[in-house]
Amino acid sequence: MDNEAAFARALLDAEAAVPEWIEGRDGGGAERRFSVYRNNVYASLVDVLAGRFPVSAKLVGDVFFRAMARIYVAKTPPDSAVLLRYGGGFADFVAGFPPATPVPYLADVMRLEWAWHGAYHSADAEPLPQEALAAFGPRAERLALTLHPSLRLVRSDYPVVTIWELAARDGEDEPVRLPAEGEDALVLRPALEVEVRRLPEGGAVFIQALQDGATLPEAAARASSSSPTFDLVASLAGLMRSGAIVGMGESA
Amino acid sequence: MTYQTKTISGVAVVSAFAAALSIVAFAAPAAAEDEQEKCYGVAKAGENDCAAGPGTTCAGTSKIDYQGNSWKLVPKGSCETMELPDGRNGSPTALERDRPPA
Structure with a gap:
């Protein structure tokens, strides 16, 4: 092991011995x-990490969060x-961290915060204006959509958006x-600010399919197969309204 | 149980697309109503949205109240008319006043 690797290993492992070639003052130990x-x-x-997951840190308290x-x-x-x-990878770690099991939704709140962070720092893109969307309308059956590069999906078995919103504004009481x-x-993040919205039934499957390059009819079919109550009009309107669509084109 | 994939006809998609557009067009707020702009020198310490430069690197990191090189999103048109203590005003560009000590 070269000196650099030995130094790095000793830095992260409190049990590891300080490399013996490091000298302290007056040639003594450097412990x-x-x-x-x-x-x-x-x-x-x-x-x-505390700065990246501020709402999660609030949920479990600073002491617990920092120890974790x-x-x-x-x-x-x-x-x-x-x-x-x-x-x-922190959210996945927390999902398998036994002391956090009394807060089973914590990992999903962290996934939401990670998505927020990713959206915040992603590339900018200009959402298609309504006139452009309208021009594509008659060919909608053959179209695939290019979605905004900041777009992220977080699916949860818990009411993760509600929990996140309440904790973010100190609304626990x-x-x-x-x-x-x-x-x-x-x-x-359609413009400068990150926006978090709840998706209706089947909405996440629909958007995921579009992100994977499916045409509108294919994506709609996948969504209604997974959720019988999937509402295509509402999901499309949600995408249009939120500025999620940055391009459209005939699929290859 | 057999897994059955439903199919959606092209006609249905075209009409759903048109319906969605009309919902969005109807519900859209009047232009400029909800637009925001960056406003420098108005955020309280630690409540800035983002800015680059010495003393403040990003959201929530401004050191002092009304720091001149940190900004916050405010409703369009309200930046320069906003009333702040001691005769300060906001600005759409970074200000020299209220900088943290280097």
């Missing part, structure tokens, strides 16, 4: 100073120098009836 370095690495990465994040950092250090990309059903979310 204490290396621990300061180690702690700074952890603290900065935990800060990154610290374990994740130890297991999954960043694999890119770009910290914007750090944290994509508001009298509210949580929906018994799960919610699917559409996350999109």
Whole structure:
């Protein structure tokens, strides 16, 4: 193992010995100073995660969230120098983290926050104006849609959008009836601000199919196969209204 | 149980598309009603939307109230007329006032 790899390993593993070629002041051991370095690495990465998942951190409290994040950092250090990309696997980790099982919706709230983060930093694109949509209308049966690059879907067995909204505005004490059903979310940044919307039954299957390149009739067929109550008009109107459509064309 | 994929006719899709468009056209707010613009120098500390530059890198990171190089989205047209303490005004471009110490 070369020096750099040994140094990196010792940084992330508190049990690991400090490489013996590192000298402290006056040629003595470097244990204490290396621990300061180690702690700074952890603290900065935990800060990154706490900043990336602010609503989730509120839901379980800062102490629990940071302790959980610290374990994740130890297991999954960043694999890119770009910290914007750090944290994509955190929700999956939390889903399998036993101490978090009393909060079963936490992982989905984190997936929603990760989608929000991805949408925020995705490429800009101009939604098609209504006139352009109208011009394509007569050929709709042969068309595939190009959806906005910021578009993300989050599907949940829990009312994840409602939970996220309430926690985000500190509304935990508001009298509210949580929906018994799960919610699917559409996350999109049509202009400067990220928007989170609830999708109707079958909406997520429909949009996923379109994202995969299906034509409108194919996507509609998949959605109504999965949800008998799928409403094509409402789902199309939702896509148009939210600015999710940035291009249309005949499928190859 | 047999898995049956429903088919949707092209005619149905064309008419659904037209119906969706008419819903959207009907419900669309009057132009410019809900537009927003970036407004510098009006956000309270930590409540800015985003900005680049020394002292503030992104959303929620401005250090002081009404920081001149951080911005917030506000309804279009309200930026420069917004009333702020001590005779300050917002601006659609970054301001030199109220910068955090380097």
